[in-house]
Amino acid sequence: MAQRDKEFGSGRGGQVERDVAEPSEGGVEQEEIETRVGWRYTLAQVRNDPTAMAGLAVVAVMTTVAVLATIDGYVLDYWVAETFWYHPLNDPNTVQQLLPPVGFENVNGQGTIDHPLGTDRRGRDMLVRLVYGSRIAMTVGFASTSIGMLGGTIVGAVAGFYGGWIDDVLMRLAETLYAIPFLVLVIAFMAAFGTNIWFAMVGVGVASIPTFARLIRSRVFSVREEAYIEAARAAGVRDRRIILRHIIPNSFAPVLVQATLQIGVAILIVAGLSFLGYGAQPPTPSWGQMLSKSRDVMLNSVWMSVWPGLAILVTVMGFNMFGDGLRDALDPRLQN
Amino acid sequence: MSLARYAVRRILQGIPVLVGVATITFFLSNAIPGNPVDIMLGPSPSQAQAEAIRSKFGLNRPLWVRYVNYIGDVSPIWIATTSSFPFVELTYGVDLGNSIYYWPTSVTEKIMQRLPQTLLLLVSTFTFALPTAVALGVVSAHRRNRPTDHVARVLSLFGVSTPSFWIGLMLIIIFSFHLNVLPSTGLVMPWADPVEVGMETQLGVVLVSIQHLIMPTITLGTLQMAAVTRIERSAMLENLSKDYVRLARAYGVQENKILRKHAFRPSQLPVITIVGLNLTAALGGAVLTETVFNINGIGRLIVGAISRQDYPLIMGTTLFFGVIFVVGVIITDISYAYVDPRVSYGEEEA
Numbered sequence: 001m002a003q004r005d006k007e008f009g010s011g012r013g014g015q016v017e018r019d020v021a022e023p024s025e026g027g028v029e030q031e032e033i034e035t036r037v038g039w040r041y042t043l044a045q046v047r048n049d050p051t052a053m054a055g056l057a058v059v060a061v062m063t064t065v066a067v068l069a070t071i072d073g074y075v076l077d078y079w080v081a082e083t084f085w086y087h088p089l090n091d092p093n094t095v096q097q098l099l100p101p102v103g104f105e106n107v108n109g110q111g112t113i114d115h116p117l118g119t120d121r122r123g124r125d126m127l128v129r130l131v132y133g134s135r136i137a138m139t140v141g142f143a144s145t146s147i148g149m150l151g152g153t154i155v156g157a158v159a160g161f162y163g164g165w166i167d168d169v170l171m172r173l174a175e176t177l178y179a180i181p182f183l184v185l186v187i188a189f190m191a192a193f194g195t196n197i198w199f200a201m202v203g204v205g206v207a208s209i210p211t212f213a214r215l216i217r218s219r220v221f222s223v224r225e226e227a228y229i230e231a232a233r234a235a236g237v238r239d240r241r242i243i244l245r246h247i248i249p250n251s252f253a254p255v256l257v258q259a260t261l262q263i264g265v266a267i268l269i270v271a272g273l274s275f276l277g278y279g280a281q282p283p284t285p286s287w288g289q290m291l292s293k294s295r296d297v298m299l300n301s302v303w304m305s306v307w308p309g310l311a312i313l314v315t316v317m318g319f320n321m322f323g324d325g326l327r328d329a330l331d332p333r334l335q336n
Numbered sequence: 337m338s339l340a341r342y343a344v345r346r347i348l349q350g351i352p353v354l355v356g357v358a359t360i361t362f363f364l365s366n367a368i369p370g371n372p373v374d375i376m377l378g379p380s381p382s383q384a385q386a387e388a389i390r391s392k393f394g395l396n397r398p399l400w401v402r403y404v405n406y407i408g409d410v411s412p413i414w415i416a417t418t419s420s421f422p423f424v425e426l427t428y429g430v431d432l433g434n435s436i437y438y439w440p441t442s443v444t445e446k447i448m449q450r451l452p453q454t455l456l457l458l459v460s461t462f463t464f465a466l467p468t469a470v471a472l473g474v475v476s477a478h479r480r481n482r483p484t485d486h487v488a489r490v491l492s493l494f495g496v497s498t499p500s501f502w503i504g505l506m507l508i509i510i511f512s513f514h515l516n517v518l519p520s521t522g523l524v525m526p527w528a529d530p531v532e533v534g535m536e537t538q539l540g541v542v543l544v545s546i547q548h549l550i551m552p553t554i555t556l557g558t559l560q561m562a563a564v565t566r567i568e569r570s571a572m573l574e575n576l577s578k579d580y581v582r583l584a585r586a587y588g589v590q591e592n593k594i595l596r597k598h599a600f601r602p603s604q605l606p607v608i609t610i611v612g613l614n615l616t617a618a619l620g621g622a623v624l625t626e627t628v629f630n631i632n633g634i635g636r637l638i639v640g641a642i643s644r645q646d647y648p649l650i651m652g653t654t655l656f657f658g659v660i661f662v663v664g665v666i667i668t669d670i671s672y673a674y675v676d677p678r679v680s681y682g683e684e685e686a
Contacts, residue, residue, distance in 0.1 A: 172349070176356030178613075179661040180654055181620030184638055188650065191642045192367035264497065271499045272624050276639060291502060298505065299513050309502035317497035324493075 045329030052325020058318025066138035069131055081132070086125040088132035089283040097123045098301050106300065118303045120293070126303070129285040130311050136279070136286035137315060140201045140270045141263040147205025149259050152212020157243050157251070159213065160220025171217070174210035182207045182269055183276075190278050197280045200273055204266050215258055219251035226250070253330045260323030264316040271312050287312050339677070343670050350662040355407070357658035358651070362406055365650040366399060368642070409433060410655060432652035437644045443652035447634065453523050454622055454633035460553045461618065462611070465561040470607070472561075473568025477576060478595055488565065495562020500621050504555035504628035511551060521630040523548050556625045560614060567610050571603035605676055612668030616661045 046052050072080045078087055100111040101118040111118060117126035159170040177185070186203035193199050223229065224247060232242050273279045274288025282289065287308040294304035390396045397405075409431040432443035476488035512520035524533055526545040535541050575581065576599045584594050623635035634653055641649035 172352045173356065175353045175665075176360065176658075179353055179357050179616065179658040180360065181616045181623070181657055183620035183623050184654060184657065187639065187642055188361070188364045188368075188654070191645075192364050268497075268499050272501060275499075275501055275624065276627060288499075291499075291505065295505070298509055302509055305502070305505050305509065309499060309506070312502065313494070313498050316499075317493060320493060320497050 042326075042329045046325050049325040049328065051321050052329075055318045055321025055323075055325060058314060059322055062134060062315050062318065063138060065131055066134040069135050070139070073132065073135065081128060086128045088124065088128045088285055091122050091124065097121055098297065098304075099123075100301075101126075101303050104303075117307050118301075120290075120304060121297060126307055129290065130287070130307055133285040133287045133290060133308070134311070134315070136197060136274070136284070137267045137270060137312070140197065140204065141267045141319075143201045144203075144205035144208065144266045144270075145259050145262045147202065148208030148212050148262060149255060151206070151209040153216050153248060153252075153255060155209060156213035156216030157220055157248050160217040161224055161239070161243050161247055167217075170213070174213045177207060178210040183272055186269070186273060187276065187278050190273075195278055195281065197284075197286075200270055200279055204269055208262055208266065211262065212255060212258060216248075216251050216255055219254060220247055223247055223250045254327075257323055257327040257330060260319055260326060264319035264323070267312060267316050267319075339670075339673055342673050343666075346666050346669050350666055353662055354655070354658055358407060358410055358655050359403075361651045361654040361658075362403055365642075365645075365647045365654075366402075368645050368647075406433075406651070432655070433648035435641075435646055435649045435652075437641070437646040437649065443648050446637065446649065447653060447656055450632060450634045450637045452525060453631055454619075454626070454635060456523065456525065456549070457552055457556065457622060457625065457631065457633060458618060460549050461557040461560060464553050465557040465564060466611070469561045469564035470568055470604075472565045474572055474595065474600065474603075476565070476569045477572030477599075480573065488569070492562040492565040492569075495558045496566070498558065500555050500559055501624040501628050503558055504551065504625060507551045507554060508628070518551055519548055520551070523552070523629070523631045523633075552625050552629045552631065555628065556618065556621050559621065560618060563614065564607055564610060567606050568603060571606045572599055575599040575602050605672060608668050608672055608675070612665045615664040616657070619657050619660065 046056075072078060078089065081088055096109065096115070096119055098106070098108050098121060099115055099119040100106045100108070102111040102113050102116045104111045104118075115125050115127070117130070119125055120129065155170050155174065159167040182204070185207050186200060189203040189206075190196070190199050229242060229246055232246055270279060270286070271288035271291070274286045275292045277289075277292065279288055280286040282293075290308040291305055294301070294308070298305055387396070412430055430444075432447075434440055434442050435446055438446055472488045472492070476485045479485050507518075508520045511518040524541065524545045526542045528541055528545070530536060530538055530541050533541050533544060535544060576594075578599075581594055581598050584598050585591075589598075619635070622633060623639055625631070626633045626635040627639070634656070638650065638653040638657075640646075641653060
């Protein structure tokens, strides 16, 4: 216990410790207690951090919305939206183009509660398009980060574990990918293989591999010197098993934090791609593309450029707040 | 390892990265479907015409020959075959080829033509972002958990979460459309001829140029500023809790001096690294910023080249970005090793 106190630094560490660690769970191995207390400690830290919890709430709400919208879109063919609300893709029957948000008035009429956030140039409800636009952001965010995390973890763990020329080659490759701006790389990728949201996802994922690879590699350098790795080697465990069962799990905490932040970055990049026309193609709504369409009517219909931007801002901020909280909990040196 | 050896080693390590960038862009841009010939000649060109154009751009040769030639062209030193003894000779110089869309302008010329705008934007961005970020980070760490700190943290959180081009759009709506105080498009170089801009004195040109720069700078700089602020703050916090700072406090060294000397200097190391790495992010951001503000810089050049399948231009500009990045990283690594000698003495390279 004294050991843990030292590890988690001065001040608040000791106090939280008392809340979290139940004394002596007889029969359980020492190491197991250590890890379990570590994770419980982290969770307790995050739970006590109002900013992180607010971020988590935003992330949860946005994910739920996106999942429901995806189910409605792909499985039910927008049946729910059409029946109870408006169709997010098709032009409506009653054309009320560029109607302002509720409480505002312009030449097209008074904003009504039917379209609380106003309508776009083809009279489609802004709110429903924002909700269905969340699909692109969230899908690409999660999927591309998974690709980057998986690829980066493998590359970084192998490079760090073997070192030598393997490390040199892999790290030069990672640096090469890093040297081309993310956006340019993905645009060229999509120009080559097709302008398609799936390619955007893969492109952003591949482009984020170096970030993860660098991170896990530097962790692996310290982990591989640990006594338990040496013990595993002495016991004749194969390299692949050591990497998969010992190195990666023990280097994973910072990757998790980076992944949370990376989802936000991916959402920003996809918004930028869509803004340049390399993203989801109309009529499928995406936030970046809505912003790009709003440029022609920016002067008179400000709301069209405000809402999608706010949606991106809130979502990305949610991921950042949660990621920051997670990092603070895992790395007590930076605790605020 | 001495600093000089470290520097040489670091520069040599940059070469494979550049070859890698050239390779990736070559194959990626050649994988783009359709080809410039179709775009230039329209839907149904005659066979002979198409063939002539193909051979003019060297598109009739096999891919690997074009690849080897390309690597040879862009390498500062390359071995060329000759008809006389000793049959090979060294060729010098970098040739990025000619643009297809802007034929016969060379890619180098096109880049040089667009470079000043992007460079001006980047320089102005970092002169705005870095001092602001360092100041905010230091103050924020110094006044930890006080109102100033909270404001700085909320600001930087917003900064890293907001899409930069959206900031640009909002700024245009507010300052160009509603307040009508700042121009929303284009960029004027401060050294431009006063007559062309319609001003009387050079000072007037500089003022106009600053007016044009304000919004793009904020657009591109907010993310950089926020990112650096966060790093500066955590580095300062870490250093302020170090033993030597506590010792200095115990000795009665003034808080101001501790902040300035003991904590500030070591905190700049991670900032140096992140600025070097963020250079590419800034170049990528420049693409969006230039699009929003209609600035004719390299960012728009590259996006235009991709949509027009102008292979030489795509490859040239991307390689140019790669060179900037590699040089930037090498400079940061070397200055890092200079500031903190442990880096170059250690066996692990940064």
